[in-house]
Structure formats: structure tokens, C-alpha cells
Amino acid sequence: MTNRTDALQELLEDPRFIAWVTGNADDLEDYWNNWAADNLMRRETLDQARSLVKAIEGKPIPVSDTHIKRSVERALQEAKRQEIVQPPVIIRPLYQQWWAVAASVLLVIGLGWLAFTIQTPRSIYDQKVAQVNHTGRLIIEVRNDTRPIQHVQLPDGSSVLLQKNSRISFPQQFRPDKREVYLTGEAFFEVMKNPAQPFLVYADELVTKVLGTSFGIKAYANDPAITVVVKTGKVSVFTQSDRQFTHLDSSRTLTGLVLSPNEQVTYERKESRLTRVLVEKPTLLNIPIEKQLFIYQETPIATVFADLEKAYDVNIDFDADVMAQCSITATLGDDPLIQKLTWICKVLEASYELKDGRIIVSGKSCQ
Structure with missing residues (x-):
């Protein structure tokens, strides 16, 4: 596979891949x-191909063999011409070019020239993402299938630590009035503060709404309950079946069941019941960041960077010799990773950049 387009085509032409995505080959x-x-590149392309297959679930595509062949040739030529390296898989509206590529290639490999229909029931998460996709908004999906945790930076700078076997979707650009993300699985959030633009997490039946805080959510589709625990700040939770859902969802204030730090709420699916309890330590996901306060007193910068690497599962490159005498005194708190780095660099008169999945800090001596 020489590039992303060729890799995508090969996946969509592989019967084993199609069988796995459609739930007919769990052993793969x-x-x-x-x-x-x-x-x-393989990981991102696999995510994209899987999303393309999922996106056309249950949608009739009546086309002729000749039309399919010509569409594939034209679409792939155009895709190769426009090919760019992108971050996590982007789910584009159905009428855009990538859908034409996916639908055509899938049909060419023999999944049926009259229709491609999958009978497997769709999860609440998939339904919600499909609804947003049909509005024409560009949706990005990140899924973590292998790593213990994966750091995801949202369009507003907020941080998400996505647990293994979890998925999160969000628009490429948030709406002016609110920030909406969709989760299935487990994740820890550090939300950029913006009272004028509430942040909402739709995790199956439960909605978590914040203005800027840190909290964890555990919401697997087959679990009997959904759990939210607050580390800092306040969050409100309510169900999508709540009679006041429209008001709760659109309000710029925290309404519904409001949680404070060290409080946890559990939604029992069978009873459709919310239960709030006080917890001594908010460690729902049992990951380092839930216990880390990020409080520093003349702390060597190497130690600070090591804490950030451990908490966010990222790599930070810096010249340890040049910055050996650098230290900071600060409380970085629950702000997202990008904000923490901005503050650190401002204090040290340094700079940083994100390159190839790594954080590169450029600084000078503090002697």
C-alpha cells in the first residue's frame, strides 16, 4: 500500500474486512x-474504511455494473489527486465523494448491485452519529481498539482520554451555541471553560452537560448502567427520555441533576433510574489523571513533563540538558493538556508544536 487511498481501496475490496466490520467474522x-x-496510517485508514461501511448500513444503492465500474475509476482518480494526510477518521455526509467511492467499491466486490443491507440493530451511539451525519455536518470519529488510553484533542482544545474499546465522535467544528460529542465506552474529559458554549456528552441514554470542568464517564452499550463521576467543577446529567429534555439540552445553565466534585451518578438502564452518591476518590476509570492534581512548587520541568506524559499518554520531546535548570511553581489543575502546555511555555519563555503525534518543546536555558 503506497498511500492512504490505495490502502482504503484494498480494505474495501477485502471480503475478510467486510465480514469483520459487519459482525460476521468476530474471530478476525x-x-x-x-x-x-x-x-x-493503517490505523487511521482502517477506522475510515470501517466508518464508510457502517455509514451505508441499510441503504439501497440501485446501480448498474457499468456505472459502478466507471464511478470507481473516476472516484479513485479524484481521491488520489486530492489525497491529504488527515487525523482520525472523518465521516463525511453521504452525498460527498468518499461515500461514492465506498459505495461503488463495496458493490464491485460483490456485496450486491441492487442494495447493501445489514440487519444488525444499531446502537444508540451509532444512531445519534448517523443523525448528525445526515444533517451534512462533517463528523470525526476516534476509536481506541488497542491502547490502554488515547489522548484526543477536540476542536475547542478540550482533552479526552479515551479508554480501550471505546469510541468518540464530534463535529470538525463545534456550533456557536454548544459543543456536542458522542461517546460509547469510557473516557475522561477536561473541558475548556466557556459558559457561553455549553459542552454536552451524549453517552447512550444519558447526557452530561458542563461549562468547563473534569469528569469521567463509563457507558458501554451492553452494561446494565452508565456512570458519571466528577473530579472538579460541576456537571449536570439528564436522560434523553426526560420530559424536559429540550429545555435541559438547550439551556446555557446547568439544570437537571447537578453534581459537584467527588460525586457520582449511576443510571440504571433496567429501572430508568438515576442515583447520586458521594465518593471519597473519583477514580471511576482508574487512570493516573484522576489522581493527579498538577500542583507544583519549584518543580524541575523534567518532572512536570514526565507527569504530563504519564497522565495523557503522550510523548514530550525537549532538550533536557538545555532546560536542566528550569522549574515552575504553578497549579495547572483541570485545564486541558493544550492549556497546560501553553501556560508552561509562557512561564519558561518557550514554545511547543505538535508533530507526528509528538509534542516538541523548544526552550532556552534557565540559568
Whole structure:
């Protein structure tokens, strides 16, 4: 595979891949995860191909063989011409070019020239993402199938630590009035503060709404309950079946069941009941960041960077010799990673950049 377009085409032409995505070859789970594990392009292309297959579930596509062949040739030529390296898989509206590529290639490989229909029931998460996709908004999906945690930076700078076997979707650009993300699985959030633009997480039946805080959510589709725990700030939670859902969802204030730090709420699916309790330590996901306060007193910068690497599962490159005498005194708190780095660099008169999945800090001596 020489580039992303060729890799995408090969996946969509592989019957084993189609069988795995459509739930007819669970025994291939390890094969495909290993195939993409150590190669960023493969992982992103696999996510994109899987999303393309999922996106046309249950949609009739009546076309002729001749039309299919010509469409494939034209679409792939155009895709190769416009090919760019992108971050996590982008789910484009159905009428855009990538859908034409996916639908055509899938049909060419023999999945049916009259229709491609999958009978497997769709999860609440998939339904919500499909609804947003049909509005024409560009949706990005990130899924973590292999790593213990994966740091995801949202369009507003907020941080998400996505647990293994979890997925999150969000628009390429948030709406002016609110920030909406969709989760299935487990994740820890550090939300950029903006009272004028509430932040909402739709996790199956439950909605978590914040203005800027840190909290964890555990919401697997097959679990009997959904749990939210607050580390800092306040959040409100309510169900999508609540009679006041429209008001709760659109309001710029925290309404519904409001939680404070060290409080946890559990939604029991069977009883459709919310239960709030006080917890001594908000460690729902049992990851380092839930216990880290990021309080520093003349702390060597190497130690600070090591804390950030551990908490966010990222790599920070800096010249340890040049910055050996640098230290900071600060409380970085619950702000997202990007904000923490901005503050650190401002204090040290340094700068940083994100390159190839790494954070590169350029600074000078503090002697």
C-alpha cells in the first residue's frame, strides 16, 4: 500500500474486512487490530474504511455494473489527486465523494448491485452519529481498539482520554451555541471553560452537560448502567427520555441533576433510574489523571513533563540538558493538556508544536 487511498481501496475490496466490520467474522478481531497496531496510517485508514461501511448500513444503492465500474475509476482518480494526510477518521455526509467511492467499491466486490443491507440493530451511539451525519455536518470519529488510553484533542482544545474499546465522535467544528460529542465506552474529559458554549456528552441514554470542568464517564452499550463521576467543577446529567429534555439540552445553565466534585451518578438502564452518591476518590476509570492534581512548587520541568506524559499518554520531546535548570511553581489543575502546555511555555519563555503525534518543546536555558 503506497498511500492512504490505495490502502482504503484494498480494505474495501477485502471480503475478510467486510465480514469483520459487519459482525460476521468476530474471530478476525485480533487480526485486524494487529494489522493496524504499529502503523498510524493503517490505523487511521482502517477506522475510515470501517466508518464508510457502517455509514451505508441499510441503504439501497440501485446501480448498474457499468456505472459502478466507471464511478470507481473516476472516484479513485479524484481521491488520489486530492489525497491529504488527515487525523482520525472523518465521516463525511453521504452525498460527498468518499461515500461514492465506498459505495461503488463495496458493490464491485460483490456485496450486491441492487442494495447493501445489514440487519444488525444499531446502537444508540451509532444512531445519534448517523443523525448528525445526515444533517451534512462533517463528523470525526476516534476509536481506541488497542491502547490502554488515547489522548484526543477536540476542536475547542478540550482533552479526552479515551479508554480501550471505546469510541468518540464530534463535529470538525463545534456550533456557536454548544459543543456536542458522542461517546460509547469510557473516557475522561477536561473541558475548556466557556459558559457561553455549553459542552454536552451524549453517552447512550444519558447526557452530561458542563461549562468547563473534569469528569469521567463509563457507558458501554451492553452494561446494565452508565456512570458519571466528577473530579472538579460541576456537571449536570439528564436522560434523553426526560420530559424536559429540550429545555435541559438547550439551556446555557446547568439544570437537571447537578453534581459537584467527588460525586457520582449511576443510571440504571433496567429501572430508568438515576442515583447520586458521594465518593471519597473519583477514580471511576482508574487512570493516573484522576489522581493527579498538577500542583507544583519549584518543580524541575523534567518532572512536570514526565507527569504530563504519564497522565495523557503522550510523548514530550525537549532538550533536557538545555532546560536542566528550569522549574515552575504553578497549579495547572483541570485545564486541558493544550492549556497546560501553553501556560508552561509562557512561564519558561518557550514554545511547543505538535508533530507526528509528538509534542516538541523548544526552550532556552534557565540559568
